[in-house]
Amino acid sequence: MSKKPTKKKAPLRSRTWFASHDRDALVHRSWMKNQGIPHDQFDGRPVIGICNTWSQVTPCNAHFRELAAHVRDGILDAGGFPLEFPVMSLGETLMRPTTMLFRNQAAMDVEESIRANPFDGVVLLMGCDKTTPALLMGAASCDLPAIGVSGGPMLNGKFRGEDIGSGTHVWKFTEMLKTGEMKMSDMVEVESCMSRSAGHCMTMGTASTMASMVEALGMGLPTNAAIPAVDSRRRVLARMAGRRIVEMVHEDLRMSQILTREAFENAIMVNGAIGGSTNAVVHLLAIAGRIGVDLTLDDWDRLGRDMPCLVNLMPSGKYLMEDFYYAGGLPVVIREIGKYIHRKALTVNGRTMWDNCKDAVNYNTDVITPIAKPFKPQGGIAVLRGNLAPDGCVIKPSAATPKLMKHKGRAVVFEDVDDLHRRIDDPKLDVDPSCVLVLKNCGPKGYPGFPEVGNFALPAKILKQGVTDMVRISDARMSGTAYGTVVLHTSPEAAAGGPLALVRNGDLVEIDVAKRKIQLHVTADELARRKAKWKPLPPHATRGWVKLYCDTVQQADKGVDCDFMVGKSGAKVGRVSH
Numbered sequence: 001m002s003k004k005p006t007k008k009k010a011p012l013r014s015r016t017w018f019a020s021h022d023r024d025a026l027v028h029r030s031w032m033k034n035q036g037i038p039h040d041q042f043d044g045r046p047v048i049g050i051c052n053t054w055s056q057v058t059p060c061n062a063h064f065r066e067l068a069a070h071v072r073d074g075i076l077d078a079g080g081f082p083l084e085f086p087v088m089s090l091g092e093t094l095m096r097p098t099t100m101l102f103r104n105q106a107a108m109d110v111e112e113s114i115r116a117n118p119f120d121g122v123v124l125l126m127g128c129d130k131t132t133p134a135l136l137m138g139a140a141s142c143d144l145p146a147i148g149v150s151g152g153p154m155l156n157g158k159f160r161g162e163d164i165g166s167g168t169h170v171w172k173f174t175e176m177l178k179t180g181e182m183k184m185s186d187m188v189e190v191e192s193c194m195s196r197s198a199g200h201c202m203t204m205g206t207a208s209t210m211a212s213m214v215e216a217l218g219m220g221l222p223t224n225a226a227i228p229a230v231d232s233r234r235r236v237l238a239r240m241a242g243r244r245i246v247e248m249v250h251e252d253l254r255m256s257q258i259l260t261r262e263a264f265e266n267a268i269m270v271n272g273a274i275g276g277s278t279n280a281v282v283h284l285l286a287i288a289g290r291i292g293v294d295l296t297l298d299d300w301d302r303l304g305r306d307m308p309c310l311v312n313l314m315p316s317g318k319y320l321m322e323d324f325y326y327a328g329g330l331p332v333v334i335r336e337i338g339k340y341i342h343r344k345a346l347t348v349n350g351r352t353m354w355d356n357c358k359d360a361v362n363y364n365t366d367v368i369t370p371i372a373k374p375f376k377p378q379g380g381i382a383v384l385r386g387n388l389a390p391d392g393c394v395i396k397p398s399a400a401t402p403k404l405m406k407h408k409g410r411a412v413v414f415e416d417v418d419d420l421h422r423r424i425d426d427p428k429l430d431v432d433p434s435c436v437l438v439l440k441n442c443g444p445k446g447y448p449g450f451p452e453v454g455n456f457a458l459p460a461k462i463l464k465q466g467v468t469d470m471v472r473i474s475d476a477r478m479s480g481t482a483y484g485t486v487v488l489h490t491s492p493e494a495a496a497g498g499p500l501a502l503v504r505n506g507d508l509v510e511i512d513v514a515k516r517k518i519q520l521h522v523t524a525d526e527l528a529r530r531k532a533k534w535k536p537l538p539p540h541a542t543r544g545w546v547k548l549y550c551d552t553v554q555q556a557d558k559g560v561d562c563d564f565m566v567g568k569s570g571a572k573v574g575r576v577s578h
Helices: 023-033 064-077 103-116 131-140 168-179 184-194 206-216 232-251 261-274 279-291 297-304 321-327 330-336 353-357 417-423 524-533 544-552
Strands: 047-052 081-086 121-126 146-150 157-159 162-164 382-386 389-395 406-414 436-439 471-474 508-512 517-520
Touching: 047 064, 047 103, 047 232, 064 081, 064 121, 064 232, 103 131, 103 544, 121 131, 121 232, 131 146, 131 206, 131 279, 146 206, 146 232, 157 184, 162 184, 168 184, 206 261, 206 279, 206 330, 261 279, 261 297, 261 330, 279 297, 297 382, 297 389, 330 353, 406 417, 436 508, 471 508
Parallel strands: 047 081, 047 121, 121 146, 382 517, 406 436, 436 471
Antiparallel strands: 157 162, 382 389, 406 508, 508 517
């Protein structure tokens, strides 16, 4: 009986640095040894980069030093050689004007750091909103074996006997402050109650959504999405990821084998089932552009249109990520929508998506509802088109007010965010609850950077009437923790000369989500006259990253990547440095 042939291990690119005995290899090994690394680490073990976005100014990722240590232990367990390296960290809570201005810059940092160093595979440590897409984009352009490890959500917020959600309750409490329902002393108290452990937002905001996308794409181990940051099982997952990446290098299991079209379609369907953030749209479009998958807004609408929302989490529902994990987490959701997904899609653990999820158990059907009795009938992202958004715009039906999903109203226009801040609470503002609030010049080029200001608060005079929602339209994004009937990502944006730039006070604006329609009731001739008088904004910068970004950034319907960064260059070893 003949022996089954063993699969030949993939050649290690790190051997180019460390395997020979010439001058360059001597330099590479000798200087590394000043960190106490023994010589046998250079004997042909896979070199694994631990890409770390730790930073004290990124509070969501502030526990990543410890998490990286557990990844390191796992790599050593499996016979690998771990080398941790820092990349630009994007903290949603502090960075101005918006972290989205720097997502592509961080992706460039990740890509070039991986390619320039002797890595055979990488573990990507990500948590806060933009660190996840930035790391996936950069690594995808190198296409080495890679595995994502999310930092995990914070523990549930607790305030005076009530569970409160990061972000979601920020919007609620600030509106209550406007109306006098809360005092400033209450707000100070709530700050500590809301953020009481390490980790990212514990609502189904963008960070939790993108952690779910890592798992749904097959780029993270099962349960990556929901284990709380401070739960010991998050550390176990990190260690197991460290072990697994060494095996992936030996198998030569690259990102392009995981990030297939089927994987992206699975992620879009999962985003609908969890009631995920609208921000996932631009991030998945950008990641797909890097790996070479032709993904469009039409795919989002086609795959998400009929997907019910199964997860009862803020901002669409009641519970938080800690509850989601205890209920069974993302594997339960994927099992529930099993008849829709591509079951054979490969994941980083070498098993199919269905193999990973088919035996998942739902421990709380209030948190994760069965698909036969969904939490909400629609969870996907709806893509609207019309003369106000020829290239599309998006709305999240599960976070919107049902009666406003078909609406026509008089436009109240704010030319930019400064105009909004000056006038929104002016008692003389000519506005009533039936109006449509329109915000311009907050897109990728206009702000610059595409900020989360699309869910701006209602006028104080409207809030005092007890009205909690109005139709809002902008070329901005909104936080995944936010809610409301908010139309976002209007493309082309106002600063690029899109029709949004031409809207005037008093124009009639109509949305019909069921018909996927958004219409400005102004004649084509009148719009042409307005366009002839339109003048672009002056440049935001004459040098540096902001100029490069504004000159090259694509529109929201393309994923907001810089045009020169789309695609991948692989990880060919560069010329010697000495």
